[in-house]
Amino acid sequence: xxxxxxxxxxxxxxxAGSTQAEIRFGLMNxxxxxxxxxxxxxxxxxxxxxxxxxxxxxxxESCAIVEMSWDGLIPGLTSxxxxxxxxxxxxxxxxxxxxxxxxxxxxxxxxxxGVKDGITGTTPEDVADKTMGIQVSTVQSAYYAAHYKDVAxxxxxxxxxxxxxxxxxxxxxxxxxxxxxxxEFLKTDFGAACCEDEGNVAxxxxxxxxxxxxxxxxxxxELATRINGAIAALRANxxxxxxxxKYFTFDPYGG
Numbered sequence: 698x699x700x701x702x703x704x705x706x707x708x709x710x711x712x713a714g715s716t717q718a719e720i721r722f723g724l725m726n727x728x729x730x731x732x733x734x735x736x737x738x739x740x741x742x743x744x745x746x747x748x749x750x751x752x753x754x755x756x757x758e759s760c761a762i763v764e765m766s767w768d769g770l771i772p773g774l775t776s777x778x779x780x781x782x783x784x785x786x787x788x789x790x791x792x793x794x795x796x797x798x799x800x801x802x803x804x805x806x807x808x809x810x811g812v813k814d815g816i817t818g819t820t821p822e823d824v825a826d827k828t829m830g831i832q833v834s835t836v837q838s839a840y841y842a843a844h845y846k847d848v849a850x851x852x853x854x855x856x857x858x859x860x861x862x863x864x865x866x867x868x869x870x871x872x873x874x875x876x877x878x879x880x881e882f883l884k885t886d887f888g889a890a891c892c893e894d895e896g897n898v899a900x901x902x903x904x905x906x907x908x909x910x911x912x913x914x915x916x917x918x919e920l921a922t923r924i925n926g927a928i929a930a931l932r933a934n935x936x937x938x939x940x941x942x943k944y945f946t947f948d949p950y951g952g
Contacts, residue, residue, distance in 0.1 A: 719758040720920075721779035722749055723912075726764035727856045730881045731944045732785050744944040748802065748928075749783050751936050755927040766855070768834045771795055774912055780920065782912030785875065787836045789906040797915055799924045801908025803949040807837055808876035809895035810883060812867060819898045824849045827870035830860035837873045840904045857882075865891040873898075877949075 724741065728734035733743040741762055753760040763779040770782050774796060781799075788798045809819050809829070816823070825848040831837050833853040841851050852869055854860040860872045861882055872879060876897060882888040913921055931937040932950065941949055 720753065720756075720760045720781060721763050722760055722781050722783040723765050723770050723773055723779040724762050725767045725770065725784040727767070727858065729785060729857070729878055731877065744940060744949075745783065745785060747940045747943075748931075748937070751931050751940065752924060752927045755930050756923055767832065768855075771912065774914060777914075780913075780917075781924070785909050786912050787906030788908055788910045789836060789839075790903065791839070792912070795915075797913045797917060797921060798910035799913065799921050800928065801910050802928050804908040804951060805875045805877050805949065806897040806900070807840065807873070807905055808879050808897050809871045809873050810864070810879045810888075810892050811871040811895045812864060812891060813893045817893070817895045819896045821845060821848045823895075824871065828852055830854055830863055830869040830872045832857050832860065832874060835874070836905050837875075840898065840901060841873065843901070843904055844898075861888065871895065877945075 724733060729743075729745075731743055732745040733741055736742050749760065761779075763773070765773045765778070767784070770784055770786065771792070773779060774782050782796070786792070788801060792798075809824070811817075811827075818824075821844060824845060828850040829841060829845065830852050831841055831854070833855060838851070838853065841849075845851075852860075852863070854863075857872070857874060857878060860869070860874075863869045864872050865887060872882075880894070883892060883894060911921075911924055928937070937950065938948070
């Protein structure tokens with residue numbers, strides 16, 4: 698995982714929960730490579746961290762990371778524990794009932810990976826009588842209920858790592874999630890030995906969302922405008938592309 702550039706990391710305060718920070722970013726407290734993970738020193742690194750730091754530098758603000766469980770992020774935001782969810786959260790109409798979002802800053806399709814059996818596919822017929830591992834409170838869980846519930850079984854997990862462990866052990870047949878972290882798992886020795894790519898699922902904009910955005914409390918229009926402006930500036934000056942090239946062979950802005 699790439700380290701933060703000295704210019705950015707030196708300009709920002711990344712002390713979790715610091716009361717002195719101007720903007721507090723809520724981050725899921727488990728690794729989600731390549732978007733965020735901790736290095737050997739315990740420092741958060743990854744594409745989404747580098748982008749967050751670049752946004753803060755563009756805004757000329759100091760920022761802090763507040764760690765939270767995935768299912769605690771929206772309650773943590775609405776209760777004021779931090780200011781922005783910055784944790785690969787999909788923009789959906791269901792979530793918009795509770796919070797607002799910035800514009801999308803990356804997009805990724807949804808995917809199934811499964812144990813190696815030579816049979817691939819993602820249609821309801823392909824997954825009939827199989828068990829899917831899905832992280833709780835994700836868009837994939839809603840997609841499962843709409844498209845797969847009548848033919849397959851669901852097992853929910855607090856973290857993707859737990860689902861990967863059960864997949865490798867043969868306790869479930871698939872893991873269903875965002876394509877990038879699933880493909881990162883398949884690149885590991887552990888994932889490559891046990892599992893394979895079954896393909897992307899058919900798109901469903903209502904359930905899978907409009908991309909990944911920063912979650913905000915209702916009515917935080919000024920902060921949304923500032924963050925959106927910073928991301929646009931980073932796209933215009935090439936910083937977004939430079940960060941992305943460290944992690945991807947494609948432009949994540951468009952999926």
